Amino acid sequence: MHISEGILPWTTLAGGYAASALGVAIGLKKIEDRQMVKTAMLSSTFFIVSFIHIPLGPTNIHLVMNGFIGLLTGWSCFIAVGIALLLQALLFQFGGITTLGINTFNMALPALACFLIFSPFLSGKKISVLLTGFFSGFISVFLSTLLLSFSLVTAGEPFIPAAKLVFAANLPLMIVDGMITALALRFIERVKPEILTS
Amino acid sequence: MKNILQPSVQILPGSALFFFFLAIFLLTSPNALAHKVNLFCWYEGTELHGEGYFSGGNPAQNSSIRVYDLENGNLLASGITSRKGTFTVSLEKNVPIKVVLDAGQGHRASWTMNENNEQTTSMEKLQTPGVLNKTMTMAAGLVAIVAFFSFLYLWKQQHAD
Numbered sequence: 001m002h003i004s005e006g007i008l009p010w011t012t013l014a015g016g017y018a019a020s021a022l023g024v025a026i027g028l029k030k031i032e033d034r035q036m037v038k039t040a041m042l043s044s045t046f047f048i049v050s051f052i053h054i055p056l057g058p059t060n061i062h063l064v065m066n067g068f069i070g071l072l073t074g075w076s077c078f079i080a081v082g083i084a085l086l087l088q089a090l091l092f093q094f095g096g097i098t099t100l101g102i103n104t105f106n107m108a109l110p111a112l113a114c115f116l117i118f119s120p121f122l123s124g125k126k127i128s129v130l131l132t133g134f135f136s137g138f139i140s141v142f143l144s145t146l147l148l149s150f151s152l153v154t155a156g157e158p159f160i161p162a163a164k165l166v167f168a169a170n171l172p173l174m175i176v177d178g179m180i181t182a183l184a185l186r187f188i189e190r191v192k193p194e195i196l197t198s
Numbered sequence: 199m200k201n202i203l204q205p206s207v208q209i210l211p212g213s214a215l216f217f218f219f220l221a222i223f224l225l226t227s228p229n230a231l232a233h234k235v236n237l238f239c240w241y242e243g244t245e246l247h248g249e250g251y252f253s254g255g256n257p258a259q260n261s262s263i264r265v266y267d268l269e270n271g272n273l274l275a276s277g278i279t280s281r282k283g284t285f286t287v288s289l290e291k292n293v294p295i296k297v298v299l300d301a302g303q304g305h306r307a308s309w310t311m312n313e314n315n316e317q318t319t320s321m322e323k324l325q326t327p328g329v330l331n332k333t334m335t336m337a338a339g340l341v342a343i344v345a346f347f348s349f350l351y352l353w354k355q356q357h358a359d
Binding site for chain 1: 332340342344351
């Protein structure tokens with residue numbers, strides 16, 4: 001899910017930075033004091049779950065959980081994802097500094113999309129929290145993978161097979177991520193339901 | 199300004215549990231033990247044969263092999279392991295020896311044969327285990343996240359009016 005340094009053309013990198021900067025700016029403007037702890041917590045979650053690798057044939061995939069983060073943080077997801085990715089790049093050379101913008105965009109935009117689509121369901125309780133969780137996890141990873149593949153395609157013709165491979169490899173992850181997001185949300189609904197609606 | 203502490207205190211127990219299980223998962227991950235290297239040697243006439251492999255069963259390819267005289271430490275022979283992790287070196291005389299396989303990145307194994315033809319094998323790890331470093335680095339990352347949001351909180355407080 002993380003694009004490394006030295007693959008993408010500078011136009012994509014710059015575009016990623018510009019779009020992410022916009023997202024972070026809106027996030028900074030919208031974030032409220034009472035959301036600070038929650039956002040920090042979810043940023044930490046995002047930071048950690050990327051290290052849970054699931055072996056899959058020749059490669060391995062890792063949890064993203066950006067739907068979960070988006071649902072709970074809203075517009076602040078750009079801050080949460082951005083800071084976690086920055087630290088992953090600095091401490092673990094996971095991703096990279098030049099690709100920080102595009103990586104943040106690829107993972108935070110679907111998170112935001114999930115927030116906009118699914119948060120009414122969370123507060124309205126019209127469908128179960130398990131279903132909401134599953135679909136937000138599924139759709140966020142789906143969109144992220146799609147954006148990731150598009151980003152790779154901008155690197156040129158030779159990267160098209162890689163883009164297709166990345167997409168195929170992440171298909172099972174959509175289901176896994178959806179299930180884990182569903183369980184995490186149900187857990188929160190039981191122990192502290194007010195997080196879901198605030 | 200009101201209820202600043204209330205949400206944070208109430209969030210803690212559930213999240214702490216979550217992180218606890220994550221930490222357990224990471225610490226018991228099989229990758230942590232994946233890179234111990236083993237070395238076994240045997241004689242066929244004056245030739246010394248040997249095989250190096252990692253604990254997962256993968257051969258230690260292209261690893262350097264050095265054979266030392268156990269008594270004075272002189273280098274008697276050296277070589278590189280094949281793709282199957284095997285090697286063969288010719289020794290001129292039958293003396294007590296120590297064979298050292300260096301698979302790089304601090305993974306070394308040695309095999310000795312003393313004057314009574316007793317064999318011993320040992321694994322040497324020159325670096326601290328990677329998983330500990332990783333956990334420490336992760337902890338540092340989490341502290342950095344908390345620090346960042348604390349900073350953001352304070353900054354927002356100051357620029358609120």
